Amino acid sequence: MAKDGRLVREQEHLACFYPGLLALGAQVLDRPQDLVMAEKLAETCFITYNMTETKLGPERVYFIDNGSNQWGIEFSDSRYILRPETLESLFILYRVTGNTKYQEWSWQIFEAIEKYARVDTGGYAAIVDVRKANVQDNYEDSMESFFLAETLKYLYLIFGPVDTLPLDKYVFNTEAHPFR
Numbered sequence: 001m002a003k004d005g006r007l008v009r010e011q012e013h014l015a016c017f018y019p020g021l022l023a024l025g026a027q028v029l030d031r032p033q034d035l036v037m038a039e040k041l042a043e044t045c046f047i048t049y050n051m052t053e054t055k056l057g058p059e060r061v062y063f064i065d066n067g068s069n070q071w072g073i074e075f076s077d078s079r080y081i082l083r084p085e086t087l088e089s090l091f092i093l094y095r096v097t098g099n100t101k102y103q104e105w106s107w108q109i110f111e112a113i114e115k116y117a118r119v120d121t122g123g124y125a126a127i128v129d130v131r132k133a134n135v136q137d138n139y140e141d142s143m144e145s146f147f148l149a150e151t152l153k154y155l156y157l158i159f160g161p162v163d164t165l166p167l168d169k170y171v172f173n174t175e176a177h178p179f180r
Contacts (some may be wrong), residue, residue, distance in 0.1 A: 009118045010060060010063075011060070012059065012060045013045075013048075013057055015045075016089055018025070018038075021038075022034045022035070023038040023089070023093050024092060024096070031033055035041055037102060039093060040094060045085075045086045046090070046105050046125070048061055048073060049086065050108070052078075052131055054112055054127060054135075055109070055131045056117070056130045057109075057128050058080065059083075060076045061073050061074065061075055064068060079130070080117070080127040080130045081126040081127075081140070082143060084153075084176065086109065087108045087155060088172075088176070090103075091154045091158040092155050092159055094106075095166075102158065106159070116135050123143050126142050126143070146175070165178045
């Protein structure tokens with residue numbers, strides 16, 4: 001991202017839709033190098049989940065150059081607001097590659113959502129700080145509609161039959177609604 005003419009190594013969770021976009025383009029345009037990039041970007045998104053105490057991804061991170069081409073990650077916004085973008089990309093990558101690691105990663109995310117975001121009233125709540133496993137007093141009193149419309153839909157699709165909404169016959173809009 002550029003800010004005031006300088007490169008800022010920041011990534012918002014929203015950017016995690018991009019690996020799926022690259023994977024679709026790689027498939028349609030026969031560009032295997034784009035698929036390699038898509039897989040690496042998706043792994044980066046998953047790493048931001050996997051490095052937290054709750055295994056839920058933060059809203060925003062900075063990449064810090066530690067020298068000698070070694071990178072660290074700092075959280076600049078440690079909320080998890082039930083976003084779908086990482087799961088969207090994992091779903092698309094699974095469908096494009098058939099690699100079951102994307103199902104495994106998605107299952108880990110699902111288990112973390114169930115453990116840390118599910119509330120006693122039967123719904124789900126955004127998490128204030130994904131770095132804290134103590135969920136008491138760590139909830140925001142909100143559940144965005146995209147959680148039901150997108151996050152859960154992509155979780156269903158990644159584990160459902162591969163002939164359900166095949167990617168060569170359907171496209172998904174930004175709200176995960178399939179169109180022929």
